[in-house]
Amino acid sequence: MTGFLEIRNASRHFGGLKAVDNVSFAVEKGEIVSLIGPNGAGKTTLFNLLTGQLAPTHGSVSFMGRDIGPLRPHQRARLGFGRTFQISKTLVSMSVLENAMIGAFLNDRALPDAARHAAAALERVGLAGVAGKRSGDLTLGERRRLEVARALAMQPHLLLLDEVMAGLNQTEVQEIIALVHQLNTEGVTLIVIEHNLKVVRAFSRRVLVLNRGQLLAEGTADAVLTDPAVVEAYIGGGASS
Amino acid sequence: MSNPDTSFRAPPDTPVAMPRVRSFVGELPLLAFVLAACAGLIVFFTGNSFAQNLLATTFLFAALSTSWNIIGGLGGQFSLGHSVFFAFGAYIAARMHLDLGLSPWLALLPAALVAAAFAMLVSWPVFRLRGPFFAIATMAMTEVVLALAMYFSSITGGAQGLSIPFKAGLHNMIFRDRMSYAILMLCFLAVTLIVMAAVTRSRLGYQLRAVHDNEDTAEAAGIDVLRTKLVGMGISAALTAMGGVFFLMYVRVVDPPSLFSLFDIGVKIALIALIGGIGTIYGPLLGALLVVPLEGMLRAELGGMMPGSNLIVLGFILVLTAMYLRKGIAGTGTDLFARIRGGR
Ligand SMILES: Nc1ncnc2c1ncn2[C@@H]1O[C@H](COP(=O)(O)OP(=O)(O)OP(=O)(O)O)[C@@H](O)[C@H]1O
Numbered sequence A: 001m002t003g004f005l006e007i008r009n010a011s012r013h014f015g016g017l018k019a020v021d022n023v024s025f026a027v028e029k030g031e032i033v034s035l036i037g038p039n040g041a042g043k044t045t046l047f048n049l050l051t052g053q054l055a056p057t058h059g060s061v062s063f064m065g066r067d068i069g070p071l072r073p074h075q076r077a078r079l080g081f082g083r084t085f086q087i088s089k090t091l092v093s094m095s096v097l098e099n100a101m102i103g104a105f106l107n108d109r110a111l112p113d114a115a116r117h118a119a120a121a122l123e124r125v126g127l128a129g130v131a132g133k134r135s136g137d138l139t140l141g142e143r144r145r146l147e148v149a150r151a152l153a154m155q156p157h158l159l160l161l162d163e164v165m166a167g168l169n170q171t172e173v174q175e176i177i178a179l180v181h182q183l184n185t186e187g188v189t190l191i192v193i194e195h196n197l198k199v200v201r202a203f204s205r206r207v208l209v210l211n212r213g214q215l216l217a218e219g220t221a222d223a224v225l226t227d228p229a230v231v232e233a234y235i236g237g238g239a240s241s
Numbered sequence B: 001m002s003n004p005d006t007s008f009r010a011p012p013d014t015p016v017a018m019p020r021v022r023s024f025v026g027e028l029p030l031l032a033f034v035l036a037a038c039a040g041l042i043v044f045f046t047g048n049s050f051a052q053n054l055l056a057t058t059f060l061f062a063a064l065s066t067s068w069n070i071i072g073g074l075g076g077q078f079s080l081g082h083s084v085f086f087a088f089g090a091y092i093a094a095r096m097h098l099d100l101g102l103s104p105w106l107a108l109l110p111a112a113l114v115a116a117a118f119a120m121l122v123s124w125p126v127f128r129l130r131g132p133f134f135a136i137a138t139m140a141m142t143e144v145v146l147a148l149a150m151y152f153s154s155i156t157g158g159a160q161g162l163s164i165p166f167k168a169g170l171h172n173m174i175f176r177d178r179m180s181y182a183i184l185m186l187c188f189l190a191v192t193l194i195v196m197a198a199v200t201r202s203r204l205g206y207q208l209r210a211v212h213d214n215e216d217t218a219e220a221a222g223i224d225v226l227r228t229k230l231v232g233m234g235i236s237a238a239l240t241a242m243g244g245v246f247f248l249m250y251v252r253v254v255d256p257p258s259l260f261s262l263f264d265i266g267v268k269i270a271l272i273a274l275i276g277g278i279g280t281i282y283g284p285l286l287g288a289l290l291v292v293p294l295e296g297m298l299r300a301e302l303g304g305m306m307p308g309s310n311l312i313v314l315g316f317i318l319v320l321t322a323m324y325l326r327k328g329i330a331g332t333g334t335d336l337f338a339r340i341r342g343g344r
């Protein structure tokens, strides 16, 4: 059996643009991996390759030793993939609780069970107080947390968080960091896209740096963040944005 | 598949009160009240055969629109091709009755099954299309099946259509008085409302709404989007085909252009749902109660003097609801109710 999650020589082209360019890495069970990189580096596209939302132009993805290339996103969700969307894709005709229930229905058939698990997930992200609100009425920060709640309600093995802290205040960021650590001790493996380097240090186990679609560096937070190539990519205008 | 390492349980006493999630059983008292009110209308107009005819037509269209609402409203797949399933029901009942002498009651189940199977088969490729493209494809399907129906005259009677001989009796679903038809259509409406309420208050209903709101989110949450749409379409088409059986026995003379009519059936049942409140349980009934009697009375007033006047009326009501009641009658009413309660 190979690693828990493994992506090999994956590329995704959009016309002439190589949004993800020959990327390979593996994630072990129980890790918290941070994925950083300048705007337009290909981080979200890489997430979409992992979850199946996009098909790779080349390369393969395997999960728990199994090639999951042919699997659609809903099938990967059933294997234990949970994700949030960077641009939150809230179900606007539904209440906050109902949004979280959509995640819970992955494992629950009956409405009361789904509602109970959804409520617990909302509790964990601090949205229990607005459970009855129409989700379209939430603030941007609340919508981000609702994305997390919906994914949590799925009880995932692997959770992919795409910039969930953007637009949150200091206290809320601390709460999410605490939640990530708590989930991790419960056995959830996480890959976190994050721009805030302080937050990255707080997780600090292993950091992957993506630049112009390619894996630029990989290592501990301290090693990676002082790597001249990474500094160059961030400061020297390596970003194509 | 549940994950034993990471089960999230609600704490024994949750500090914040969660909103209640209404179950199917919780829906039943209102459902019973609504049906009783409809029955009250039938009783009130006893002896008035013009009114009984209007009620029969109103309940039939309310039921068709409710059936459409399962895939069109909850699932957000704006089909304009439901007249095809409607016609399937009518022709299956007609052939079983005319060729085999079978009671139309026995045609209900085969009609539902055949229409559901057909609907799922033709929807399979079409469900890849989104938004207006899906609606246009269903319109095209209507035209194709209409052309086929005109061609296969041994089944449909071709341009002359076919007629069911008048042999009154419950067994034949043929009645001398108009009131019996109103009761028949009310029973059909009850079936569609019960199914709609059951779907709405189930996992399938939530998943259909999720698909409607955002297919990417739905997929990421583990919902098989295509399968969900197909199941919703199958249920919707099955009920619509049953409506075709009742309609056949009500009018007893049918030809392909009227059964497959894009406007009088396909578009109308969608518009009624839109006016009443798309995706809500009682919206289509409210829409039908508003539109059908108005149209019927106008037709009686003007007779054949102004063909197409019903189109003008329907268009006018649609514009008014679009301007003042964006979510239809039921949707706006629910919002208002929520605001009044929330404002206390
Ligand atoms: N569906 C698409 N079609 C065409 N180009 C795309 C598509 N999705 C992403 N891109 C392009 O691919 C590149 C990588 O985008 P991606 O969203 O993966 O970057 P990112 O690292 O997530 O950036 P950010 O930090 O801004 O979220 C960008 O240049 C983007 O414009």
Ligand SMILES: [Mg+2]
Binding pocket: A043, A044, A045, A086
């Ligand atoms: Mg991104």
